[in-house]
Amino acid sequence: MTQFGDDLIQAMSEALAHVKGEGPGVVHEPADPKAVRAKAKLTQKEMAPLMGMSVSGYRKWEQGERSVSGPAEVLLKVIEKEPEAVARALA
Template structure:
């Protein structure tokens, strides 16, 4: 049990150092690429309410993504990438 505690404490110390701006060898932080949801939606010509309904999320969720308070994850992120690649074709498929 002592080994587990020590390991957790070392991990917490590394996180604290990282958050304090220090470089921690071996620590890898995942930083998602910038994702411009407002630009993607604008390319479709849809309002927030229309776009949110089309992709199956609340308008509030879409608003949070567009204002940078949240970042789309998982399937939503994949769907937004597909829409970004070909807005017209994807929206046609989503409407069917």
């Protein structure tokens, strides 16, 4: 079998185990954009560029019109812990 086939079988086996409640499932608490921003003492206008997005897009997260996912979720958690580090990295 090819490497792709092996990887696909492994991925499907892991997915099935997860559905059954077996195996090492990792659950992360979702970040609350508004709470993160408040903790960092930033305005929406200051926060949006840190997230690489428009103010209106960021506002939709806070209002629950859009959900945060993937890398944006991770970046929110970094901003929550180290807002100055993110600002320095983007400067």
